[in-house]
Amino acid sequence: MKNKIILLLFSTAFVTVSCEKPFLELDPQSTATANNFYKTTADITNAVTAAYAPLKGATMYHTNFTIMSELRSDNVEDQNPGAVAGRLFNIDRFLAGSDNTIFSESWLALYNGIARCNNTLAHLDVVTDARLRNQYEGEMRFLRALHYFNLVRFWGDVPLVLEPITTGEAKSIRRSPVKDVYTAIEDDLTKAASLLPATYTSVDKGRATAGAAKGLLGKVYLTEKKYQQAVTVLKELLPVGSNPYQYTLLPNIAEVFSVSNKLNAEVLFAVHYEKSISGQGHGVAEYTNRPIIDSNLLNAYEATDTRRDMLNTQPLDANTALIKKNYDTFDPTFRTLGNDYIILRYADVLLMYAEALNELAYSSDANSEQFAMLNAVRTRAKASLYTPAQLNSQQAFRDAVLHERRLELPFENSRWFDLIRTNTAEEALQNSALTKITIQPSQYLYPIPQSQIELIRDPSVLPQNPGY
Structure with a gap:
């Protein structure tokens, strides 16, 4: 407190x-x-x-x-x-x-x-x-x-x-x-x-840990396409040997985002909120209230996949219905919500690890680490498991991991970065069931804010990004 x-x-x-x-x-x-x-x-x-x-x-x-x-x-x-x-x-x-x-x-x-x-x-x-x-x-x-x-x-x-x-x-x-x-x-x-430290006592839970640093470093290496470094650091988070970390996939995806189970064993790092304390809760975030979601995404889940329900909405009040992944009720005093915003969790680590392994060398062994990591996420979701016959090449496995990340991590600020990192943004935006958009590579980046350009007034110091 x-x-x-x-x-x-x-x-x-x-x-x-x-x-x-x-x-x-x-x-x-x-x-x-x-x-x-x-x-x-x-x-x-x-x-x-x-x-x-x-x-x-x-x-x-x-x-x-x-x-x-x-x-x-x-x-x-x-x-x-x-x-x-x-x-x-x-x-x-x-x-x-x-x-x-x-x-x-x-x-x-x-x-x-x-x-x-x-x-x-x-x-x-x-x-x-x-x-x-x-x-x-x-x-x-x-x-x-x-x-x-x-x-x-x-x-x-x-x-x-x-x-x-x-x-x-x-x-x-x-x-x-x-x-x-x-x-x-x-x-x-x-x-x-x-x-x-690897962990904290309860009073300090929510602070950055060594595991959070390693998980984020793994994502940085993956973004840079430094696959061997990514494999090395992400493997340190797996439950092997003398690993001091206790991360695990929770049995049910809904438990990961439950407001009664915050900072649980799947969470490496999250923005922590307390709605019962003045100024420490938050309002309704954009695009969690009755969002217009790509039907291709919604239809991509198998009938048994428990992750699909997390994108269904649940009424909060007469004007608001939040997706279940971001659901909480208002604090009666401050009229704020208290669900955390998870920045990095163990399912993401497993998918990153599988991706990095595949980029180093494709394996057709159903018992290989890369298949094990990918299928562990699908097992928790009650989705069918991938086989080497289905993913029979490095590219097929690469596509499956990207697809799995979309199913596992929507509304967790991952999708755009994944599309840029894998150079698939232009194709994805054209294949969407939503408004089809044609983009240029220069639009992978945002423009430097005009207020900063005008403040510095020296393009040799702060030039604008190309295309803006």
């Missing part, structure tokens, strides 16, 4: 962002903040807790990231061009320009989160307990890596800032190449995995 109260205080008072300021200018980002705040271990403890706060807002996982990933993909679409000045519709239909405020909100929120991590990392020397100092460093490196992973996937080359900077310095930092950003992400996650 103490940590949750601290998070509330700091999410409203510690750092705020204005759209009129540079991408890393914070308020208060001042001499007083740096010199007067980070004085004691308690100050750092509060700052670490506050660094989780940006994840909870509508400008990240609760709303904007769903718009920028799920809505952008072939899973769901917007059919209301008049709502909110068309901002959502235009993202869905690949019409959005650099002036779309969803882009600027998310850009600023991500750099806000990075600045919190950088400021805290720069003052860790005040923590005298070595174990606690290592944990805090690991948490900040994990969060910073997560923010940069989202930035680089949404925008490509981005300013890479790994220490506190002034407003003036922010205006002169050029976009770093994608490969340099990924190097920084890998370094942060590798270090975080070595510093963080």
